[in-house]
Amino acid sequence: HARKVPDATGHPKLCVVMVGLPARGKSYIAQKLAFYLNWVQVDTQVFNLGAYRRKLLQDSSSAQFFHPNNQEARQKRRLIALRALEDMFEWHAQGGMVGILDATNSTRKRRQLIVDRCRERDTEVFFVESVCEDDDRIQETIKSVKIGLPEYQYMNEPQAIADFKARIEYYRQLYSPLCQKVDGLKSFIKIVNVGSSFLVNRLEGYLASRIVRFLMNVHIKQRTIYLSRHGESEYNQLQRIGGDSDLSERGQQYATRLHEYMSSQKVTDMKVWCSTLKRTLSTTATFSNVKSWKALDELDAGECDGKTYEEIKEENPTLASQRDLDKYYFRYPRGESYHDVVLRLEPLLFEIERTGDVLIVCHQAVCRCLLAYFQRIDNIEQKLPYLEVPLHTVLKITPDSYGCKIESVKLGPESVSTHRPRATPTPPPSNEEKEQ
Amino acid sequence: HARKVPDATGHPKLCVVMVGLPARGKSYIAQKLAFYLNWVQVDTQVFNLGAYRRKLLQDSSSAQFFHPNNQEARQKRRLIALRALEDMFEWHAQGGMVGILDATNSTRKRRQLIVDRCRERDTEVFFVESVCEDDDRIQETIKSVKIGLPEYQYMNEPQAIADFKARIEYYRQLYSPLCQKVDGLKSFIKIVNVGSSFLVNRLEGYLASRIVRFLMNVHIKQRTIYLSRHGESEYNQLQRIGGDSDLSERGQQYATRLHEYMSSQKVTDMKVWCSTLKRTLSTTATFSNVKSWKALDELDAGECDGKTYEEIKEENPTLASQRDLDKYYFRYPRGESYHDVVLRLEPLLFEIERTGDVLIVCHQAVCRCLLAYFQRIDNIEQKLPYLEVPLHTVLKITPDSYGCKIESVKLGPESVSTHRPRATPTPPPSNEEKEQ
Ligand SMILES: Nc1ncnc2c1ncn2[C@@H]1O[C@H](COP(=O)(O)OP(=O)(O)OP(=O)(O)O)[C@@H](O)[C@H]1O
Ligand SMILES: Nc1ncnc2c1ncn2[C@@H]1O[C@H](COP(=O)(O)OP(=O)(O)OP(=O)(O)O)[C@@H](O)[C@H]1O
Ligand SMILES: [Mg+2]
Ligand SMILES: [Mg+2]
Numbered sequence: 117h118a119r120k121v122p123d124a125t126g127h128p129k130l131c132v133v134m135v136g137l138p139a140r141g142k143s144y145i146a147q148k149l150a151f152y153l154n155w156v157q158v159d160t161q162v163f164n165l166g167a168y169r170r171k172l173l174q175d176s177s178s179a180q181f182f183h184p185n186n187q188e189a190r191q192k193r194r195l196i197a198l199r200a201l202e203d204m205f206e207w208h209a210q211g212g213m214v215g216i217l218d219a220t221n222s223t224r225k226r227r228q229l230i231v232d233r234c235r236e237r238d239t240e241v242f243f244v245e246s247v248c249e250d251d252d253r254i255q256e257t258i259k260s261v262k263i264g265l266p267e268y269q270y271m272n273e274p275q276a277i278a279d280f281k282a283r284i285e286y287y288r289q290l291y292s293p294l295c296q297k298v299d300g301l302k303s304f305i306k307i308v309n310v311g312s313s314f315l316v317n318r319l320e321g322y323l324a325s326r327i328v329r330f331l332m333n334v335h336i337k338q339r340t341i342y343l344s345r346h347g348e349s350e351y352n353q354l355q356r357i358g359g360d361s362d363l364s365e366r367g368q369q370y371a372t373r374l375h376e377y378m379s380s381q382k383v384t385d386m387k388v389w390c391s392t393l394k395r396t397l398s399t400t401a402t403f404s405n406v407k408s409w410k411a412l413d414e415l416d417a418g419e420c421d422g423k424t425y426e427e428i429k430e431e432n433p434t435l436a437s438q439r440d441l442d443k444y445y446f447r448y449p450r451g452e453s454y455h456d457v458v459l460r461l462e463p464l465l466f467e468i469e470r471t472g473d474v475l476i477v478c479h480q481a482v483c484r485c486l487l488a489y490f491q492r493i494d495n496i497e498q499k500l501p502y503l504e505v506p507l508h509t510v511l512k513i514t515p516d517s518y519g520c521k522i523e524s525v526k527l528g529p530e531s532v533s534t535h536r537p538r539a540t541p542t543p544p545p546s547n548e549e550k551e552q
Numbered sequence: 553h554a555r556k557v558p559d560a561t562g563h564p565k566l567c568v569v570m571v572g573l574p575a576r577g578k579s580y581i582a583q584k585l586a587f588y589l590n591w592v593q594v595d596t597q598v599f600n601l602g603a604y605r606r607k608l609l610q611d612s613s614s615a616q617f618f619h620p621n622n623q624e625a626r627q628k629r630r631l632i633a634l635r636a637l638e639d640m641f642e643w644h645a646q647g648g649m650v651g652i653l654d655a656t657n658s659t660r661k662r663r664q665l666i667v668d669r670c671r672e673r674d675t676e677v678f679f680v681e682s683v684c685e686d687d688d689r690i691q692e693t694i695k696s697v698k699i700g701l702p703e704y705q706y707m708n709e710p711q712a713i714a715d716f717k718a719r720i721e722y723y724r725q726l727y728s729p730l731c732q733k734v735d736g737l738k739s740f741i742k743i744v745n746v747g748s749s750f751l752v753n754r755l756e757g758y759l760a761s762r763i764v765r766f767l768m769n770v771h772i773k774q775r776t777i778y779l780s781r782h783g784e785s786e787y788n789q790l791q792r793i794g795g796d797s798d799l800s801e802r803g804q805q806y807a808t809r810l811h812e813y814m815s816s817q818k819v820t821d822m823k824v825w826c827s828t829l830k831r832t833l834s835t836t837a838t839f840s841n842v843k844s845w846k847a848l849d850e851l852d853a854g855e856c857d858g859k860t861y862e863e864i865k866e867e868n869p870t871l872a873s874q875r876d877l878d879k880y881y882f883r884y885p886r887g888e889s890y891h892d893v894v895l896r897l898e899p900l901l902f903e904i905e906r907t908g909d910v911l912i913v914c915h916q917a918v919c920r921c922l923l924a925y926f927q928r929i930d931n932i933e934q935k936l937p938y939l940e941v942p943l944h945t946v947l948k949i950t951p952d953s954y955g956c957k958i959e960s961v962k963l964g965p966e967s968v969s970t971h972r973p974r975a976t977p978t979p980p981p982s983n984e985e986k987e988q
Contacts, residue, residue: 296749313732313753319768325906329765332755360886392883410892421886447828450796450857456846463899470761 129208130323131234132216133227135245137291138284139257141310142246145331146218147518149244151492152330156462157455158323159212163200165193165219170266172196177267179282184289197226198233205237214323222291224298231302242324243304244331245294250309254284261517311335333466341468341490341513342378342475345483346395347371348507348531351422355532358414358421363398366529370508371399373527377510378403378475387474396477403475411464414479418451425536440539443501454501458485465489480505480534487511490520502538507531565644566759567670568652569663571681573727574720575693577746578682581767582654583954585680587928588766592898593891594759595648599636601629601655606702608632613703615718620725633662634669641673650759658727660734667738678760679740680767681730686745690720697953747771769902776819777904777926777949778911781919782831783807784943784967787858791968794850794857799834802965806944809963811838813946814911823910832913839911847900850915854887861972876975879937890937894921901925916941916970923947926956938974943967 132149134142146162153160169177172192181189197219204215221227227243234241248254258280262268268276294304296317305328306315314332319325347367351359363371378386388403390396391412400406420428420435429436439446447453461482468474468486476486483505490513493499505511508531512523568585570578582598589596605613608628617625633655640651657663663679670677684690694716698704704712730740732753741764742751750768755761783803787795799807814822824839826832827848836842856864856871865872875882883889897918904910904922912922919941926949929935941947944967948959 311755313751314755315749315751316768317749319747319750322903322906325769325902328768332752332764333761410888410895452846459846460896466761467758470758 128213128323129237129239130214130321131204131230131239131241132214132327133221133230133241133243134216134218135221135227135243135294135304136247137222137287138220138280139254139262140246140248141257141336142220142244143218144336144518145244145246145307146216147492148334149327149330150214150216151489152465153214153327154496155489156326156458157496158214158326160214160216161204161207161212162216162218163204165196165200165217168196168200169193179279179286182283182286184286194226197229201230201233205233205239208237208239220287220291222287224292227302240321240324241303242327243294243299243302244327245304245306247293247306247308248310253310305331307331329466330469333470335470336515337472338515339472339474340381340383341473342381343483343486343490343511343513344374344399344475344477344509345480345505345507346390346393346399346477347374349395352507352532352534355424355426355534356422357425358417360393360395362394366508366531367395367399369529370527370531371402373508373529374399374477374510375402377525377527383473385472387471388477389474390477391479391482393479396479399477400475409464411460412476412478412482415454415457415481416448416451418448420448420451437539442497443538444497454481454485457481461485483511487522491522492519504535506533506535564649564759565673565675566650566757567640567666567675567677568650568763569657569666569677569679570652570654571657571663571679571730571740572683573658573723574656574716575690575698576682576684577693577772578656578680579654580772580954581680581682581743582652583928584770585763585766586650586652587925588901589650589763590932591925592762592894593932594650594762596650596652597640597643597648598652598654599640601632601636601653604632604636605629615715615722618719618722620722630662630665633665637666637669641669641675644673644675650763656723656727658723660728663738676757676760677739678763679730679735679738680763681740681742683729683742683744684746689746741767743767765902766905769906771906772951773908774951775908775910776817777909778814778817779919779922779926779947779949780810780835780911780913780945781916781941781943782826782829782835782913783810785831788943788968788970791860791862791970792858793861794853794859796829796831798830802944802967803831803835805965806963806967807835807838809944809965810835810913810946813961813963814839819909821908823907824913825910826913827915827918829915832915835913836911845900847896848912848914848918851890851893851917852884852887854884856884856887873975878933879974880933890917890921893917897921919947923958927958928955940971942969942971 134146136142143164146164150160150162173181180186183189200217200219204217207215217230221230231241258277262280263273263276268279271279294302294306296315299317301318303318303320303324304316308314311332311334316328319328347363347370349367350361350364351357353364388400388406389412390400390406390408391414392408392410393413396412397408425436435449444454447456465486468476484500484503487503487505488496488500493503506526508526508528510525510527512525514521570582572578579600586596586598609617616622619625636653636655640653643651653666657666667677694713698716699709699712704715707715730738730742732751735753737754739754739756739760740752744750747768747770752764755764783799783806785803786797786800787793789800824836824842825848826836826842826844827850828844828846829849832848833844861872871885880890883892901922904912920936920939923939923941924932924936929939942962944962944964946961946963948961950957
């Protein structure tokens with residue numbers, strides 16, 4: 117898949133090795149990172165060693181399994197790590213780019229094993245360590261995600277918490293954090309106390325810098341992202357794409373309702389962002405301190421701007437069917453593809469990740485790209501261009517344990533629908549099939 | 553100047569405090585950073601304490617001035633620091649955003665003084681420390697830039713080197729590097745051994761993250777950036793802007809000459825980047841492994857795309873004169889401004905900074921934006937849109953002590969000129985005035 121190689125002369129095969137005691141957010145970080153990379157079309161997969169272990173041991177590993185003197189268990193854990201590595205190499209061979217080994221990888225020996233195996237396979241290694249000694253944070257993590265693990269299904273809460281804490285202490289006995297003296301030649305980032313500081317060592321290569329840039333911008337504080345399209349526009353009513361028309365009367369009403377809704381949310385210190393186009397500027401006109409971003413502008417339909425889908429199909433049927441075949445990568449002549457939009461949104465996404473509460477008012481295709489990221493949909497190329505983002509509806513996005521909760525709030529009033537369902541592969545010439 | 557505020561709810565007033573022994577690249581980093589920020593329209597100014605000192609002492613400070621026991625000199629240095637701070641505050645009051653205090657700031661006391669004064673003025677503080685114990689690197693810096701300082705004009709080379717080394721040792725006696733234990737609440741980046749590792753502490757705010765992102769991507773290894781426009785296109789010959797035409801015959805010849813020239817440069821492992829438009833793809837067609845970036849596409853002239861300047865002026869004289877008035881910020885209807893292009897080039901610039909030898913084939917406006925960065929022109933808004941970047945010419949850009957050397961290599965063949973000189977404020981209706 118040539119389109120996916122981000123940098124022909126770079127190193128497309130990377131192994132990211134998570135490091136850290138249990139309950140340090142390794143899986144959280146691994147999953148978030150994987151989703152971000154997949155979003156920008158860098159094929160990424162997480163190999164979670166806990167999942168391998170649970171499969172092998174049929175969900176029954178109590179803390180004793182992690183006791184440093186349990187030789188049999190140590191042997192098993194080594195085999196699990198090797199199995200995951202092999203799976204990753206196979207996946208690399210099939211075109212995968214970034215494999216993330218999600219495990220504690222807490223001993224030097226284990227990390228050296230990984231480095232050696234990767235060297236044999238010409239695979240770069242980048243370590244991501246999470247160090248955290250904030251006891252409240254860890255207690256919170258154990259309570260919210262650890263006591264629900266399959267291995268604790270037959271324990272009560274205090275038992276499970278005690279068992280998990282024992283597991284942490286067993287790991288601690290053998291744990292060597294990455295350190296510059298010993299690991300000076302390794303490439304790594306150490307995330308200290310949930311991002312209050314970072315140590316970055318020997319940052320090299322396109323993928324690793326991208327990863328670091330991302331990790332340095334995310335935070336886990338509570339906040340809400342409100343995502344909305346502009347109110348219904350005159351062009352929406354005419355079913356024309358693109359353009360720079362103003363709001364319809366109903367669109368104006370939506371602007372009012374949006375303002376009322378946001379006031380009811382009682383967010384202090386909320387940012388408001390829109391695009392440079394009239395319809396988002398008008399939708400946010402009643403807010404103060406609105407920042408207008410060119411990066412939020414609608415997907416540029418190039419030569420097809422201002423037309424209806426029917427006109428496009430009539431004037432250029434090949435073009436229309438090419439788009440249906442590969443809507444994600446299809447680039448309008450002199451315009452953009454969904455993939456182009458994702459790439460231009462990347463710096464803005466970093467801002468979203470970095471910031472607190474924010475209301476983002478943009479456009480259908482741009483909403484789809486952002487929603488795909490927060491919703492962590494799989495198979496982006498297939499699904500992203502068809503995500504439903506109705507007009508006059510706010511998506512309220514709040515982070516939870518590993519992903520986001522997304523609530524769809526229909527504010528109204530009624531509006532046209534601009535959603536075009538996926539065309540069936542061999543379109544029969546019926547009436548229902550007509551694109552709207 | 554509302555357009556310049558990057559983030560209305562952020563902290564537009566920042567004081568960046570350089571920290572480090574002499575010859576650690578502080579001024580180099582400060583200047584590079586300042587230029588980058590100005591390029592993205594974040595008003596930045598460097599306050600170099602060496603310059604204040606030289607003015608006060610009339611260029612005569614030998615190492616003795618820096619002796620820890622020289623009480624009188626210490627008093628003077630404190631006054632100099634306070635003067636620079638005052639100047640920075642005044643500049644902030646006039647709309648400046650990032651003031652960079654370029655000095656050793658090597659004692660805790662001095663840094664605390666700065667923090668306290670900034671707090672009184674509601675100014676955020678971000679420290680940038682450079683630590684380097686690579687003796688060869690420092691020797692090299694002393695030889696290449698330090699012995700030429702005004703204070704050494706009457707010394708020979710060995711004397712000057714010895715004096716500068718004595719200065720370093722005097723500073724070392726009082727130097728406290730930033731450390732997480734003591735400075736844990738401060739916001740800082742520590743750059744260790746020319747970027748081989750970084751420590752980032754309490755990164756907060758839009759500007760500081762942008763600064764960190766930049767500093768983590770720059771390197772000082774030798775390399776060359778070759779910048780070129782595409783070969784002459786059919787539209788160039790017709791004096792039409794934009795479009796997606798192919799090369800003229802002469803443009804094809806340029807492509808051949810460019811390939812020959814690059815071969816003669818004997819660069820191993822060179823990257824080749826172009827835009828997504830035919831004329832740059834054709835210009836680089838004979839290279840292998842070319843990466844095509846949408847970010848390198850020509851400034852989008854929106855509704856004026858494909859027209860000649862004369863047609864634009866005829867159809868919409870107001871538009872044409874608006875553009876002449878403020879060419880940098882002028883955005884074509886449904887198109888882009890130079891400023892928009894700079895912003896979309898920013899992620900690509902990070903790639904350029906991160907990478908080694910590279911040939912970039914793009915377009916007039918895009919070349920202007922990149923050239924402005926490397927040439928570090930002042931008064932960007934006024935000058936950038938008028939930089940001359942002729943067709944069929946390669947700009948060979950190599951970094952030197954504090955900036956870049958830029959060599960213009962005319963490869964030919966002859967081509968049309970697409971340069972439009974600045975319109976005079978009150979255009980007399982003469983013939984010379986006509987835009988080409
Ligand atoms: N950098 C971080 N440091 C500490 N905690 C974090 C960090 N990032 C996220 N978290 C928290 O960690 C929680 C999830 O923990 P996670 O399951 O990822 O831990 P883990 O390190 O994978 O543990 P285990 O070794 O048991 O698999 C999240 O709910 C989040 O609040
Ligand atoms: N991060 C770095 N660490 C060490 N040297 C660097 C770094 N970045 C750039 N340099 C080198 O430093 C040289 C310039 O030194 P510079 O004048 O900036 O030192 P300085 O710290 O400002 O010294 P002084 O305290 O005398 O003003 C450049 O030529 C460059 O090669
Ligand atoms: Mg985990
Ligand atoms: Mg200096």
